[in-house]
Amino acid sequence: MTLDTPWTATVNREQPLPEHPRPQLVRPGWTILNGPWSYAVTPFVDGDPTAVPHPAGAPRRWRGEIVVPFSPETPLSGVVHQLQPDEILWYQRRFTAARTEGRRVLLHFGAVDQSCRIAVDGVEVGSHTGGYLPFTIDITEALGDHRSHTLTVAVRDVTDNSWLSRGKQRTRRGGIWYTPQSGIWQTVWLEELPTVAVDRLVLTPHLASGEVEVLVESAHAAPGQEAEVTILGPATDPSRRGSSLAAPQGAVTRRVRVGVPTRVSLPAPIRAWSPDDPFLYDVEVALGEDRVTSYVGMRSFGVGTGPDGRPHLLLNGEPHLPVGLLDQGYWPDGGYTAPTDEALAYDVELAKSMGFDTLRKHIKVEPLRWYHHCDRLGMLVWQDHVNGGTHYSDAVVTAPAIASPRIGDRRYRWFGRGDAEGRESSRSEL
Template sequence: MTHDPAPLPEYPRPQLVRDSYLNLNGRWRYAVNDGTRPGSYDGDIVVPYSPEAPLSGVGRQLRPGETLWYRRSFEPPAGPAGGRVILHFGAVDQTCRVWVNDVEVGGHTGGYLPFSFDVTDALREGGNTLDVAVRDDSDTGWHARGKQRLRRGGIWYTAQSGIWQTVWAERVPETYVERLTLTPVLAEECVEVTVHAPAGEAAIEILAAGEVVARATAPAGSPVRVPLPGARPWSPEDPFLYDVTVTLGADHVRGYFGMRSFSVGPDGDGVPRLLLNGRPYFHAGILDQGYWPDGLYTPPSDEAMVDDIVMMKQLGFTMLRKHIKIEPLRWYHHCDRLGMLVWQDLVNGGETYRPLVITTPAILPLRLDDRRHHRFGRADADGRAAFESELRETVEHLRNVVGLAVWVPFNEGWGQFDAARVAGELARLDPTRTIDHASGWHDQGAGDLLSLHVYFRRFRPPRPDGRVLVLSEYGGYSLPVEGHTWGEKEFGYRRYRTAAELGEAFVRLHEEQIVPAIGKGLSASVYTQLSDVEDELNGLLTYDRAELKLPADLIRSVTRRLTFHDHP
């Protein structure tokens, strides 16, 4: 089998970069069966696109109970003789087992987080074979699944499966840097660096605009604070990044960080606000689902991710709420370097929930106690434990992301449980960020934010409760654009037939409801949404990203007023 140029060839881990890199994206063989090792294959699949995605070349839905098999050949990555070879998977939905040369090297469960195996002892000189077997219960089990559903429609989207982020390998020395923790301490003008490795002493260099500004040494596993006098703060308006290089024996890695702080505190009038670098900063956000018509969860290119971020920044948004999905690390890297704040949702799971429990608060002011797990589809203790395990893994995975300002563990009661306790655990794991413990309806009075979703009715700021007030979803106005819709159906919270009507409604919504609320405590807003997704036609962009539905100047005339310096 010949291999075409790999899609998504860019280095997938921008904050821990090595020169040794073998991209394994491209054409693999695939088969779908009952779980037995296949004797023959059904055809080719383009990795890292799920078989349900058009870009995979397959066009087949993996069903619960079926096994999706992958196979390809490869030669180990180039590099000095000796050392170890690590095989990496960015994400595989949902459960997989992996073999190299018919030697099982490991397995993984969880469709949104990366994993890796040391495959050195299974390799041989010259060609090697790599086999992966995947099973996906989708929404029939309690595993994290986001907005995937086998019976898609409305706010639920095409279920996908299998490998959906980059597969790659690297050669490392016997003792190597496993990960870095880079924690800016802006108030003390220093960065805390932890080099995670089994042994050794690391040499650290910090660079600003290519010039070395600080050096330090640190024993493996021990944090060291590196002074940066006169540190330049990171912000959306000035997304300045420092580079860092680390040498541990024969291992050399490169990364970056930004000097910034996230917190909550009173403004000059005593109103609780979100703070960036110690000062009130309004988060003018937009909901970002991260779906693509040809790749589903997987973007068609690195440039496509950049284009989304750049467009929203040009329209005046300063924050993206990444909605119940974990993106490839390169997406976060682009947010960091371009200057975009991120609110990161955890990925929901749980058994099938009761619609009345989930939807009633959209109309009535009902707040149920989420310690009654069965109400929220969380009666299964294993499912709750898996969510909390993935929460901890997600925090470590994204800990170094510069622009990540807010953690969102639960959205609208979808698989919600013990949200107050979970928020406390999140705060312990990561005290450097703020927490929206229950975005939308079933508020438990915890976290840093009083977080509201308002559709179908007028937004009226509630009575303050000591937390920061945020409108974490609103709008959702839909407009179909001829020639740029995904199907025949239309879902939106208010429907418009012309761009002029949509534009008038968009401006009126903000002038009458959102901007006046800023002076009454509103500190962040999240408009629904960045782009159309399948039946949902309520994006500012069409699903194919070909058309912006409103004039850019009109949108900017609204977003420039979403600030603490320009409200009545």
């Protein structure tokens, strides 16, 4: 039996989820690669759970088409096949891109569960392990002198048969455990940008002083090179904002050195972000020929003493009691992947309309657009770390809650974390 959502029939299978996948750092010159890809499933056995065959070894015969970015286990993928630990899921499609002097072409994956290797025109360009985080590959050199290219992705997902993070997925679903999600489950896209460009932008609000700490990172910038940063007061695009719009508050422009955290003072009065007034300041950054846009909310979180003399959670310096829901982020038609961006925002909007101001994202990392919707709608997020590890004894895990023994982390073998790879993977994801 298949359960549909109100958005199932509205999915454009030729290009689902066409919205920009990274609202926190937007520039012109991007192309979505979602839609029909060729796919195949082949047998593969290796004791290393992260081992994936070379992507140049793609099968000559393909099983059919899969709609990316929906996992093969889901109805919206058009496949409905649960990938097994001893299988490889292959993807392939054509795309157009050209190598141009002074510019780069980046290939972005929102998330691929669990381990993958990627090739362009049969040449491996990158790999990744970990099913919840975005990763980027510079494919400029692989493009050669022609415009039409073949992109191949080989994926292996052993789910709960290793120490790799998997959340609530289990090979044999049941009880509180859910059907596994394999392969590409977030947007795949291309981005063309100048050689010298903003690779990373970190905006840290300091509400008490009315400042934003700006960090611009660029791997190809010259030593001492500066970027021009402009922070705008008014909300210019209601689709990116909460419903409350203020009168223009002016703009401030500063030059900041690449790689050096720099505080920029905002004109008073400062408008704080809160669930009741989710105001966001627009941010524009220019570095050489590169132009990007972003946003920042002026807010502070912490723990402090309230009027009753007891410790409280503080939002913008005032005691705040979060009223929230546990949000697991599963869809009956798309699994880990919302069928549309409207659907992705709907759960946040519904929770707000019911009086909630907090969502605990339960052992899953969502696409960046989900966090963007929370920013603009005024929803606080408590983010879980995605669990992994091998099998453990229920008695050992429940004992501390009953007897409260002093158990140091050196006893990690008791809790299914006996291998160094699993512990290092957990640390790196944190």
